[in-house]
Amino acid sequence: METYLEKLLSQIRCKKARPYIAEEIRDHIECQIADNLSEGMSYEEAEKNAVTNMGDPVEVGISLDRIHKPKIAWKLFVIVGILSLLGILIQQSILRQPGYQELEIRMQERYRYAAEGFGAAVVIGLLLMCVIYFLDYTVIAKYSRFIGGAILILGGLQVAGFGGFDYVDGIGNWIGFGRLRVAMTSLMMFYVPIYGAILYKYRNGGVFALCRAILWMILPVFITSRIPSLGVAVIMMVSMLIELTAAIWKGWFQLPVKKTIIGVWLFFTAAPALLLTVKYAFHMLVPYQEARIRSFFTASGDANYMTSMLHKFNENILLWGNSGKDVVGGLPEFNQDYIFSYILNSYGLLAGIFVAAILAALVLFMFGAAARQKNELGMVMGFGCGMIILLNISLNFAGMLGWIPLTSTFLPFLSVGRNNILLCYALVGIILSIYRYKDVYPKKFKASQVSLQKTITLKLDM
Incomplete structure (x- = not known):
């Protein structure tokens, strides 16, 4: 049996899949041996018959290699690529808006620095995503x-x-x-x-x-x-x-x-x-938090002023093209918290729908990859990654529309903020790693399988 397994496993290119395939094949052979023994065969005959019934080890190994090989989530790569390009173009477009030239020199430098930093963060983020992808999420776990x-x-x-x-x-x-x-x-x-x-x-x-x-x-x-x-x-x-x-x-x-x-x-x-x-009742919150809650429910104060301003900027949006409103000069943090309002006013409703659709596709793929994951560890970690992206998008949109008190949020891959950009790429890297090994890892890991993996790797590499 061991000789059969060794020859079969030598056909499996993915080393991480070998211990789980070995355990599955060994269990199947041992069950067949038990059936043969119950029929009156000697142990040697029962083992030989069970191994023979498994088929040619090379052919079986090649067949299993096609099934248990790493997968690449090309759709997710494309979605992230589109969002990365969109983010760079949107941030660079700020420097070409008519209202940008009318800003103070200090503010112009601030937005220029943010746009340049955004591009650098995207490049670093893509590298981080690839590192996590190849690292394997089980190593993180x-x-x-x-x-x-x-x-x-x-x-x-x-x-x-x-x-x-x-x-x-x-x-x-x-x-x-x-x-x-x-x-x-x-x-x-x-x-x-x-x-x-x-x-x-x-x-x-x-x-x-x-x-x-x-x-x-x-x-x-x-x-x-x-x-x-x-x-x-x-x-x-x-x-x-x-x-x-x-x-x-x-x-x-x-x-x-x-x-x-x-x-x-x-x-x-x-x-x-x-x-x-x-x-809130005993004034134990930070002053600005208490003020935001009070202004939201009383329709007064600075937070309500910002909500009212957002409503004005979000009214009378054209289907396509610039609305003519001075978003750059009139809306603070438009390149971060309120980037979607900038997109609507600068490029129109169709552009906003396109961006929302890409973000929706990202969320759906992330949750889909987690839900279809055979391994339970990958499923739960994937849900965590998806929830972070989904809730940031949801709270960003809800705050912009005035449905909830304004809070510090960001639109994944589009808002400035180096650390949030790196966070998004790191989360996608975990999802890519989960998807990569979706047909490799079993439902649950066992300690015996870890030690078996080392043993099999040593044997086949000798």
């Missing part, structure tokens, strides 16, 4: 608790203002030393797919395992809310709740599935709403 712990430590240090970590422009969103700075909100959002891998380590556990999984979710949300960034905290909590729900639904925890899901969602929807109400 292997060190998930270490990565997640490091992110939480950085977040805690940033909130405390400890050591070499600092504040920039009065906002505690950045950490860094010297010129090396990282947006903490972007780093915290990257924690979401890492959380999916952390969840996988607690499978087959009970109440205690679920409590530890919930603790890994509460800590980053608490840290993010203290940065403070309530919008990102909400995005993270909802995204990780979806991951946790998928894990419970798949039976990772030895608990009643429906009751556990209902209990978790009731707790994480009622408790935050109650806490936010209490904080």
